[in-house]
């Protein structure tokens with residue numbers, strides 16, 4: 001891609017933000033033709049379920065931040081194909097920016113109007129698709145990526161399903177495990193929003209799980225068996241955890257390591273070489289379930305350490321969202337190079 005072309009492309013997609021904005025002009029004809037068919041909701045969408053999902057995301061945002069950030073985010077570093085492609089792509093060298101952009105996806109998805117004309121999610125998903133397409137073009141040119149690759153072109157439909165399970169399916173299983181109150185309608189709506197999201201990312205209908213039972217079965221088949229540490233993944237995990245521990249809200253790195261271990265289990269934590277902090281582990285084991293009960297109105301007295309967990313959640317949000325959920329989202333740009341040396 002020449003410099004002039006790249007600048008024209010970036011300028012063309014910049015103002016294209018809301019779902020009801022016209023498609024950008026000045027793009028190559030084949031890109032415009034592609035967007036004309038991709039920039040819309042799938043025919044099977046159920047708008048009332050999407051509205052419920054957005055409301056659910058709002059009601060449960062505390063847990064979702066923690067689970068997407070420290071659960072899915074760190075899990076992505078032990079999904080070898082994902083870790084390697086993120087590490088060797090442009091954004092891998094600036095994980096703060098990249099984490100914020102990836103959170104933009106979740107943030108746009110959880111807005112009440114995400115799929116409405118004045119919402120942004122359909123455009124965000126299409127821009128993400130363009131980023132993935134650029135990565136498919138760029139990474140195979142890089143010797144460092146090619147040398148360890150188990151595929152010739154990255155980010156297949158299968159890979160996207162794996163990532164969905166590390167996000168939606170994983171979060172669903174943890175919400176159940178933590179006994180977060182949810183109605184069946186909420187659970188179904190949460191699944192539906194993910195079904196629409198991965199459809200907008202290009203996953204074909206026949207691969208998209210129809211129920212949570214299907215999703216968990218597919219996850220056991222395609223995600224659990226492939227988790228493994230890589231050099232690249234370990235480096236990314238260190239950067240991501242470093243971002244949270246840099247936020248100075250009194251949360252120690254030991255506490256962060258132990259919370260990550262609590263969420264992802266010993267195998268993953270040991271792969272990533274997270275040192276033990278048994279005092280923090282003890283606080284989390286007792287304190288986090290009590291925090292949940294109190295938040296959900298199921299415990300009359302505020303538990304000890306309530307503020308510690310509250311600060312911790314703020315630190316995670318600040319690290320991954322460029323200052324917290326109320327700030328402007330970070331615009332997604334199409335990468336033009338691989339990881340700079």
Ligand code: HEM
Nearest residue numbers: 081082085086089090091101102105128159160163164335
């Ligand atoms: C970029 C979301 C699956 C690799 C992005 C971006 C988003 C995103 C929002 C744009 C952020 C940015 O510009 O950095 C998702 C979601 C997925 C998914 C929601 C599935 C549900 C995957 C998979 C892989 C992957 C399966 C690899 C195996 C990448 C890479 C970038 C990217 C390498 C570009 C990083 C850069 O250089 O800036 N993704 N993604 N993604 N994604 Fe994905």
